[in-house]
Amino acid sequence: MNRRWPEPARSPTTLRRIWLVLQVELAAWRARPLALAGLLLPPVLLGIVLAVLALNVTQEPVALVVEDQGAPARRMAAILAADTDAYTLRVTDAAQARRLAEAQAVAAVITIPAGFSAAARAGHAVVRLDLDNVDIDVADDCRRSLDRSVGAFDGLAIAPDTDDAPGTTDRDGPLASTAPSPYGIAIEEHDLHRTTVGFLPFELASVAAVAALSLALIGTALATAIGRTRGTDRLVQAAAGARVLRSARLLLGAGMGWLSWCCGILVVVLLPESGAVATHLGVVVLAGAVLAVAGAGAGVLLGSWLRPRTLAVVAPALVLGLVFAGGSVAPPSLLPAPARWLAFLDPAGAAVQLAREGLFYQSAIALAPGAVLGAWTVALLGIALLPRRS
Amino acid sequence: MTPRALALRAGAQAEAQALVRAPLAVVALTLGALLLLVALLLFARTGSEAPVALVDEDHSAESQAFTDELAHCHHAFALRRLERSAAAAALAAGALTGTITLPHGFGATLAQGGTAAVTLTIDNIDQDLSEDLRRSLPSAVVAFGLARHLPGITCRLEEHDRYARDTDYIAYLGISGATLGKLLVAAAAAALAAGRDREDGLWRLLTLAPAPLGWMIAGRVLVALLAAAGATVVADLTLVVAGVHVDAPGRWVATQLLAGAVGGSLGAALGLACRHTLTAVSAVLLAMPALLACSNTLEPQRFDGPAIGALAHLSPGAAVVALSEAAAHHLRVTAEGLGLEVLQGVAWIALGLLACRWALARARQGATA
Numbered sequence: 093m094n095r096r097w098p099e100p101a102r103s104p105t106t107l108r109r110i111w112l113v114l115q116v117e118l119a120a121w122r123a124r125p126l127a128l129a130g131l132l133l134p135p136v137l138l139g140i141v142l143a144v145l146a147l148n149v150t151q152e153p154v155a156l157v158v159e160d161q162g163a164p165a166r167r168m169a170a171i172l173a174a175d176t177d178a179y180t181l182r183v184t185d186a187a188q189a190r191r192l193a194e195a196q197a198v199a200a201v202i203t204i205p206a207g208f209s210a211a212a213r214a215g216h217a218v219v220r221l222d223l224d225n226v227d228i229d230v231a232d233d234c235r236r237s238l239d240r241s242v243g244a245f246d247g248l249a250i251a252p253d254t255d256d257a258p259g260t261t262d263r264d265g266p267l268a269s270t271a272p273s274p275y276g277i278a279i280e281e282h283d284l285h286r287t288t289v290g291f292l293p294f295e296l297a298s299v300a301a302v303a304a305l306s307l308a309l310i311g312t313a314l315a316t317a318i319g320r321t322r323g324t325d326r327l328v329q330a331a332a333g334a335r336v337l338r339s340a341r342l343l344l345g346a347g348m349g350w351l352s353w354c355c356g357i358l359v360v361v362l363l364p365e366s367g368a369v370a371t372h373l374g375v376v377v378l379a380g381a382v383l384a385v386a387g388a389g390a391g392v393l394l395g396s397w398l399r400p401r402t403l404a405v406v407a408p409a410l411v412l413g414l415v416f417a418g419g420s421v422a423p424p425s426l427l428p429a430p431a432r433w434l435a436f437l438d439p440a441g442a443a444v445q446l447a448r449e450g451l452f453y454q455s456a457i458a459l460a461p462g463a464v465l466g467a468w469t470v471a472l473l474g475i476a477l478l479p480r481r482s
Numbered sequence: 483m484t485p486r487a488l489a490l491r492a493g494a495q496a497e498a499q500a501l502v503r504a505p506l507a508v509v510a511l512t513l514g515a516l517l518l519l520v521a522l523l524l525f526a527r528t529g530s531e532a533p534v535a536l537v538d539e540d541h542s543a544e545s546q547a548f549t550d551e552l553a554h555c556h557h558a559f560a561l562r563r564l565e566r567s568a569a570a571a572a573l574a575a576g577a578l579t580g581t582i583t584l585p586h587g588f589g590a591t592l593a594q595g596g597t598a599a600v601t602l603t604i605d606n607i608d609q610d611l612s613e614d615l616r617r618s619l620p621s622a623v624v625a626f627g628l629a630r631h632l633p634g635i636t637c638r639l640e641e642h643d644r645y646a647r648d649t650d651y652i653a654y655l656g657i658s659g660a661t662l663g664k665l666l667v668a669a670a671a672a673a674l675a676a677g678r679d680r681e682d683g684l685w686r687l688l689t690l691a692p693a694p695l696g697w698m699i700a701g702r703v704l705v706a707l708l709a710a711a712g713a714t715v716v717a718d719l720t721l722v723v724a725g726v727h728v729d730a731p732g733r734w735v736a737t738q739l740l741a742g743a744v745g746g747s748l749g750a751a752l753g754l755a756c757r758h759t760l761t762a763v764s765a766v767l768l769a770m771p772a773l774l775a776c777s778n779t780l781e782p783q784r785f786d787g788p789a790i791g792a793l794a795h796l797s798p799g800a801a802v803v804a805l806s807e808a809a810a811h812h813l814r815v816t817a818e819g820l821g822l823e824v825l826q827g828v829a830w831i832a833l834g835l836l837a838c839r840w841a842l843a844r845a846r847q848g849a850t851a
Binding site: 130133137140141143144145147152153168177178194195196197198199212213214215216217218219220221222223224225226227228229230231232233235236237238239240242243244245246247248249250272273274275276277278279280281282283284285287288289290291294401402405406409412413416421422423424425426427445448452453455458 | 504506507509510513514517520521524525526527528530531532533548555556557558573574575576577578579591592595596597598599600601602603604605606607608609610611612613614616617618619620621623624625626627630632633634635636637638639640641642643644645648649650651654760764767768770771774775780781782784785786787788791813814815816817
């Protein structure tokens with residue numbers, strides 16, 4: 093019998109091997125849908141927390157009692173009613189206002205007392221503020237807003253920005269055409285940017301970073317740790333090689349992370365009144381890709397050292413800590429100096445800053461955050477792909 | 483020793499051994515409490531003392547007087563004196579929220595009875611911070627004019643505060659954040675402890691044991707709560723570092739114990755009701771934003787409107803946060819009296835224990851089926 097043995101198959105190329113291992117890894121994730129859903133828990137949580145914090149950044153509930161019917165009193169009441177940015181105003185009588193204040197349904201009671209109009213004509217009118225200063229944030233908002241309203245009564249001049257080219261710097265010397273103000277000072281406002289962004293859209297860029305790191309860093313770390321502790325990695329390494337396995341994991345983790353970043357950015361852009369101009373959308377998308385690669389690299393390293401149960405605890409805390417330290421909840425300018433440096437060197441913070449600049453600013457993108465992010469990515473990727481003794 | 487006491491001791495010993503063998507759970511609890519507190523303390527910084535550059539090109543007595551008013555303006559500004567070019571560069575780099583410029587001739591114009599212009603340049607990307615600045619500068623101008631007794635001013639504000647002194651927002655949020663953190667950490671720890679044996683498949687065996695299962699689980703939960711209390715000490719130390727102090731330490735400790743007891747009873751019920759501890763802990767995590775929204779953590783809940791104010795009554799966190807703010811700062815963050823808040827806390831503990839009993843009975847039925 094002349095049996096011809098089949099020709100031995102040619103050894104697959106590296107890319108082909110990476111592709112095959114990628115499919116194995118994808119199948120492993122498809123078999124664990126709950127684990128995949130669990131990776132989305134940190135960004136979902138942070139998004140909901142930020143939405144809750146955004147509710148706090150609103151008008152203050154205030155009761156207004158008008159006990160004088162003269163023209164100056166009505167003018168004062170109209171000024172207060174017109175400031176809808178500052179107050180949720182409820183016009184009521186004194187007894188009801190006291191009840192509302194006692195029930196903490198209002199943070200303050202503003203009273204335009206009887207005799208206000210006559211006193212205003214005589215030059216010594218008083219608006220009474222009864223303030224529940226239990227919460228200084230609310231109390232200071234009320235104080236500042238009321239000062240502005242009282243100032244407006246006497247004609248405090250505030251000229252809002254009307255420049256066609258925002259960002260112009262201050263003039264030299266006082267304005268020649270400054271209208272007289274009884275306060276001796278007129279305020280001229282200049283806005284640095286054409287767009288203004290609400291609290292929630294501004295903060296949601298950090299949710300995109302958490303999503304990217306959750307899937308890239310935590311996902312890759314867990315896949316690496318589980319494969320290592322169960323011994324399945326040895327089988328794959330024997331068939332395809334250690335570097336191929338790591339490359340496939342990096343690709344998959346980075347891909348998942350980048351996809352979640354893009355979804356997060358899309359949410360920011362589509363939010364009503366987000367103010368996103370997306371001048372540098374390409375930079376934003378690229379920043380997400382680079383962050384995802386850095387996250388996947390860190391994930392390979394963490395997964396090589398830590399056990400899955402340890403990772404399940406440490407990795408989410410690391411991701412959230414990185415994003416908080418990077419200036420997500422409070423901008424770095426509000427942090428103390430050491431924390432500002434931490435935020436500058438933080439790769440998640442750099443990615444968030446690039447996202448904000450690319451989405452909301454119309455000026456050129458700063459180079460420093462990109463350099464920080466790039467340096468971290470190169471370092472982590474390099475270490476992750478280093479050959480190791482098996 | 484009675485069977486119940488034996489069972490309690492056995493459960494406590496088992497949990498202590500589990501925690502010593504795998505201290506990861508304690509690490510996770512510590513990190514959880516710390517992260518929540520840090521997030522709130524960071525948020526507290528956005529409400530006041532915005533970094534603003536003062537560019538004084540006049541250097542007169544009047545400009546100094548106005549600068550003093552700016553510095554004292556309702557915690558509005560963290561002023562930095564800079565030259566014009568440095569201020570513009572810092573603003574463009576995002577290191578400042580705005581710049582205020584007092585131009586040359588400011589003092590002379592005021593001295594002659596004229597009106598001087600002050601320029602406010604705002605990094606208006608962040609609407610929240612920029613609105614704060616827009617309100618704060620007029621406030622300083624009004625205070626400046628009143629201090630100089632200018633003749634054209636016909637109206638002024640007369641303020642009467644409920645409390646003699648303001649409580650710093652970092653102090654307010656620190657106390658409420660630490661209390662809420664204790665409640666959540668206790669809930670997570672109790673859920674893990676209560677559900678551990680079921681998840682490990684030991685319940686079938688334990689239901690056959692002569693010792694009462696409920697007391698064994700109670701022993702586990704008690705030790706877990708002790709571990710949770712230890713974990714949250716780190717958060718309390720963070721408060722100390724942040725400069726937050728407590729007016730009535732004894733009462734405050736009692737409120738923290740109440741928060742732990744509320745969280746522990748509810749968490750144990752959750753742990754007994756869920757098949758997997760991961761599900762129970764995830765439920766606790768997902769409850770966190772809801773508790774943040776309606777537990778008086780950020781501000782007295784009624785300020786947010788009648789709907790959220792009413793919802794706060796259903797929140798296990800609202801009562802304990804109210805009690806802890808009263809103990810720490812003598813603040814009244816709810817309209818109800820403190821006695822009622824204590825009753826509410828006790829009611830939540832009772833509800834949690836009842837739910838534990840029900841969940842245990844159900845789980846025991848399932849184990850012996």
